[in-house]
Amino acid sequence: MNVAILREHEIRKSVVMNKEAVDAVALGFTRLVEGKVSLPPIIRVDVEANQGEVDIKTAYIEGLDHFAIKVASGFFGNPSIGLPYGSGMMVLMSAKTGFLEAVLLDNGYLTDLRTGIAGAIAARYLAPEQITTAGVIGSGVQARYQIRGLQQVRDFHRLLVYGIEPDGVERYISEMTGELGIEVIKADSPEEIFRQSQFVVTTTPSRKPYAKAEWLHPGMHITAMGSDGEHKQELFADVLGKADRIVCDRKSQCFRLGELHHALKEGVLSEDSDVIEIGELTAGSKTGRQNDQEITICDLTGVGVQDTTIAVLTYQKAISLGLGTSFEV
Secondary structure, eight states: OEEEEEEHHHHHHHOOSSHHHHHHHHHHHHHHHTTOEEOOOOEEEEEGGGTEEEEEEEEEETTOSEEEEEEEEEETTGGGGTOOSEEEEEEEEETTTOOEEEEEEOTTHHHHHHHHHHHHHHHHHHSOSOOSEEEEEOOSHHHHHHHHHHHHHOOOSEEEEEOSOHHHHHHHHHHHHHHHOSEEEEOSSHHHHHHHOSEEEEOOOOSSOOBOGGGOOTTOEEEEOSOOSTTOOOBOHHHHHTOSEEEESOHHHHHHHSHHHHHHHTTSOOTTSOEEEHHHHHHTSSOOOOSTTOOEEEEOOOOHHHHHHHHHHHHHHHHHTTOSEEEEO
């Protein structure tokens, strides 16, 4: 039996943020709501002594020859010792035999990419058609990938950024101005971001909410992707109470650990509330934004179908490009 090893530089050559990758992940969401996915709960290991957490996610999608098992970590103290905040890897298993077929040593790249892609899919269905100003809270990796995802589906002319690390914000402005080819401006507060932007994405690991309902205005969209654990929260619960349309990646998961979890806990929402899953949008069974006045919110916590779809696409592209090293085991 041969096992393919793909290193990060080979993986980055194989898949990037583009329509092909967005469509692949969108199909995974569609299969999820169609009942064609085996999706176990997330396994999370908290390493509080070192401000760390490790998540294990997977999903088998009917019709695919492979499925991925992903291990991803986030250790918030890493930057202080010169290491990236996040890392990870994926293993690709045969859906026919259960044997290992590939190891994707992506160091978290595929997790970053597929998370940004989920944001792109949400924006495709929910963001206003006309965006003058977009806003992002945070200046880290996902502050980059979420905006890259937005640029896949919408044009916008100005980007506001707010973060608590001045050096990080300055680096973000410098890098993203050149990459996006638009004006990127430092905001003085989260309130400024929300009040001036038609599209806002929150990308922080905050344990205390900071986004207030009074800052919302008609026609705006919010993607909240930082709250992927019960202890994290970016939006005050009543923010969701002001939304005309609420979407999430997986209701059962978001009501357990996302922004929906806090809204449920505080009585703003119930498990019977009208919440749409992204897969219902990609499948065409539900509709996204209805008009220019709606306030829409999407809660993203990360689902295993994203990992399997991006891993399978990576493997297929890498093999077609002749990348990777094969080992007999």
